[in-house]
Amino acid sequence: MKITKIEEFITAVPHIPSIEKSRPGDYKERPISIIKVHTDEGIYGVGEGGRGGSNAELEAEWVGIDPLTVNLGDKGGAVIMALYDIVGKALGVPAWKLMGSKHWNKVPVGWWSPPLEPREFAAMAEEGAKLGYTTHKLKARPWNIIETVKLITKAAGPDFSIIVDPNFAFGDLATSLKLAEALQSYNIAAFEDPFQYLPGWHQYRDFRRHSRIRLAPHLGDPKMVMSAIRAEAADCFNIGGTLEQAQISAGIAEAAGMPIWLQVVGLGLGVSGAYGTHVHATIRNATIPSDSLHFTREDDLIGGALNPVNGHVIVPNEPGLGIELDMAAVAKYRVG
Numbered sequence: 593m594k595i596t597k598i599e600e601f602i603t604a605v606p607h608i609p610s611i612e613k614s615r616p617g618d619y620k621e622r623p624i625s626i627i628k629v630h631t632d633e634g635i636y637g638v639g640e641g642g643r644g645g646s647n648a649e650l651e652a653e654w655v656g657i658d659p660l661t662v663n664l665g666d667k668g669g670a671v672i673m674a675l676y677d678i679v680g681k682a683l684g685v686p687a688w689k690l691m692g693s694k695h696w697n698k699v700p701v702g703w704w705s706p707p708l709e710p711r712e713f714a715a716m717a718e719e720g721a722k723l724g725y726t727t728h729k730l731k732a733r734p735w736n737i738i739e740t741v742k743l744i745t746k747a748a749g750p751d752f753s754i755i756v757d758p759n760f761a762f763g764d765l766a767t768s769l770k771l772a773e774a775l776q777s778y779n780i781a782a783f784e785d786p787f788q789y790l791p792g793w794h795q796y797r798d799f800r801r802h803s804r805i806r807l808a809p810h811l812g813d814p815k816m817v818m819s820a821i822r823a824e825a826a827d828c829f830n831i832g833g834t835l836e837q838a839q840i841s842a843g844i845a846e847a848a849g850m851p852i853w854l855q856v857v858g859l860g861l862g863v864s865g866a867y868g869t870h871v872h873a874t875i876r877n878a879t880i881p882s883d884s885l886h887f888t889r890e891d892d893l894i895g896g897a898l899n900p901v902n903g904h905v906i907v908p909n910e911p912g913l914g915i916e917l918d919m920a921a922v923a924k925y926r927v928g
Contacts, residue, residue, distance in 0.1 A: 599628040602928030629674040637677030639670035640863035680912035692874035698904040699872040702727040702881035714743035721748040724902035729755040762786040772803040782808040796825035846877040853880035862894030
């Protein structure tokens with residue numbers, strides 16, 4: 593089997609209205625590349641690139657390669673997704689079987705919000721709770737996170753779990769501890785990256801010694817995961833990277849008795865959502881809802897095949913990624 597051609601479709605799909613109003617036009621500024629990788633045996637696979645990128649030069653690198661000879665686990669990107677699809681179809685097995693043992697028949701995913709005003713956060717939380725999500729990850733800011741959590745709890749109920757992700761915007765240990773103290777009576781699942789942890793972990797360790805709220809570094813390097821555990825600087829992790837990096841990092845965390853969630857894909861479409869679902873199925877301690885967010889677009893370009901039900905996505909068992917591109921939808925949203 594040889595790769596003969598790679599088609600690319602640049603697509604711009606708006607977010608759902610509750611997200612779109614906070615980042616109007618972002619989907620146009622950062623369109624998403626969808627590819628079809630064709631082979632001389634008539635088998636093709638689909639892949640998805642990151643936001644704002646193009647895969648126009650891929651044919652020069654990949655045409656003529658036999659997909660069955662590629663080591664898939666230590667690489668990432670659109671072509672690797674497509675090769676998991678091709679190889680799975682060629683062998684008649686789902687992609688997860690190529691990745692490892694299956695631990696989940698359905699995987700948890702979380703509701704998600706970009707930075708919003710507190711009442712907008714609460715409205716989104718109510719929307720997510722009605723759809724069956726149990727965990728809501730917020731892009732949080734220090735000046736309104738306390739009011740936000742109060743309004744979310746009022747709107748969605750005390751059992752609705754919140755992951756607070758400031759992207760380091762809480763600034764320092766003292767501010768983070770002050771906010772944690774104000775929020776400790778609410779259902780906060782974790783603080784993710786509240787402030788910078790480099791060059792060392794000592795301030796993350798000190799946070800854990802003074803707060804009951806779990807601390808979750810967002811990491812893709814297994815060595816960093818190990819160093820955080822050794823420094824007693826984490827309670828759980830948000831894990832990214834290639835399949836092998838994610839599985840090794842998760843295994844290290846599991847050996848330390850820690851759960852993780854996954855962000856091997858993010859604000860993408862249905863192809864990346866399918867790939868992320870297969871990866872999740874192979875990771876035993878990925879018990880916290882993942883950041884696989886294909887359902888935050890008005891169309892996932894796979895016909896809604898992996899729409900979450902009660903905050904879970906069913907893991908496909910069909911060969912390859914187990915999904916098909918909706919080419920009418922691709923044509924509708926295509927911009928290049």
